[in-house]
Amino acid sequence: RKEVEQDPGPFNVPEGATVAFNCTYSNSASQSFFWYRQDCRKEPKLLMSVYSSGNEDGRFTAQLNRASQYISLLIRDSKLSDSATYLCVVKHWEYGNKLVFGAGTILRVKS
Amino acid sequence: NAGVTQTPKFQVLKTGQSMTLQCAQDMNHNSMYWYRQDPGMGLRLIYYSASEGTTDKGEVPNGYNVSRLNKREFSLRLESAAPSQTSVYFCASSRGQAYGYTFGSGTRLTVV
Numbered sequence: 001r002k003e004v005e006q007d008p009g010p011f012n013v014p015e016g017a018t019v020a021f022n023c024t025y026s027n028s029a030s031q032s033f034f035w036y037r038q039d040c041r042k043e044p045k046l047l048m049s050v051y052s053s054g055n056e057d058g059r060f061t062a063q064l065n066r067a068s069q070y071i072s073l074l075i076r077d078s079k080l081s082d083s084a085t086y087l088c089v090v091k092h093w094e095y096g097n098k099l100v101f102g103a104g105t106i107l108r109v110k111s
Numbered sequence: 112n113a114g115v116t117q118t119p120k121f122q123v124l125k126t127g128q129s130m131t132l133q134c135a136q137d138m139n140h141n142s143m144y145w146y147r148q149d150p151g152m153g154l155r156l157i158y159y160s161a162s163e164g165t166t167d168k169g170e171v172p173n174g175y176n177v178s179r180l181n182k183r184e185f186s187l188r189l190e191s192a193a194p195s196q197t198s199v200y201f202c203a204s205s206r207g208q209a210y211g212y213t214f215g216s217g218t219r220l221t222v223v
């Protein structure tokens with residue numbers, strides 16, 4: 001079983017739509033959680049950290065459910081520029097604070 | 112404002128050849144990492160260096176060696192390249208435990 005699992009998609013949505021991505025992680029000792037964005041043939045870039053209380057950054061909202069070991073990302077009012085692969089990422093101390101990446105979910109926003 | 116710099120950006124090797132991928136960061140980060148990314152697999156950790164003078168194996172270290180030359184530089188060496196090492200390689204650095212990583216732009220390596 002993969003340590004971090006994501007629906008690979010692709011999610012094809014029209015501009016202005018709301019889209020949600022889900023992610024599950026297997027190691028209950030995971031301590032830190034992130035969403036990264038990766039554009040085609042580019043490096044991953046940090047989109048936002050994810051906190052237990054939930055957090056929002058503009059059109060993006062991230063949620064964490066530790067009991068279910070579940071992370072989500074909600075994108076409201078999708079823009080063409082949101083088209084990318086979204087990577088769910090966890091970090092846990094027992095692996096030397098290394099980031100463990102999901103394989104990513106592809107989002108395509110169309111006009 | 113360079114961040115993490117990787118060289119080369121592209122490389123084609125023949126099976127059995129060796130090469131070193133270079134990585135340097137100018138953010139004074141202690142920790143540095145090498146990942147490979149393959150289709151459908153996500154990024155997998157090859158080696159990491161928690162601080163200058165230390166290196167440790169990650170998830171997929173076989174066929175690779177690393178050197179943490181100083182605080183800024185962390186190189187990845189393929190001693191005898193194999194087609195299975197065809198991949199995109201990313202170097203990253205981190206300020207500390209609670210922080211995410213900053214990635215370099217990647218090296219696209221093809222082994223024929």
